[in-house]
Ligand code: IMP
């Protein structure tokens with residue numbers, strides 16, 4: 774039913790699972806002997822976060838933050854608003870910010886600066902997808918699942934106007950769906 778709006782499947786469930794596994798293995802290696810805090814940026818990263826955290830073999834807590842920068846369109850407005858803040862203090866903690874997609878870099882450059890002011894012991898960014906062609910603000914990425922071309926994608930947590938998050942794969946949305 775949702776599939777009729779998808780032009781092309783970019784990453785299947787199997788491809789996603791295998792890449793998420795690899796990232797989790799890398800994180801587990803990199804933070805040996807440490808405890809980490811995974812911070813999911815809502816809502817897009819909730820599926821990735823749920824899969825990733827279950828593959829990480831380290832003492833770990835999770836927290837959530839929500840920001841809005843998009844409204845229901847397909848390109849950034851440039852304005853970032855914190856709509857839900859973290860529940861715990863991150864001072865002295867090793868934090869990993871978990872994002873669905875790095876696009877213009879607007880949201881994350883703002884968010885990472887804000888979190889750095891709270892004096893965590895370390896801060897890294899883990900994004901499932903990266904669209905480097907679209908970057909207007911530089912952002913340092915430590916873990917990246919896939920680099921993708923400049924197309925609007927949905928599924929596995931990513932939405933268009935809050936829909937399609939429940940697709941189990943990631944696909945390119947047909948431009949006619951958003952009038953593109
Ligand atoms: P940025 O601030 O432009 O980097 O935008 C980041 C946010 O835009 C992501 O967290 C997504 O919510 C949204 N976004 C950017 N590109 C896409 C896409 O292709 N599909 C769905 N959401 C996207």
Ligand code: MG
Pocket residue numbers: 814815816817818873
């Ligand atoms: Mg998002």
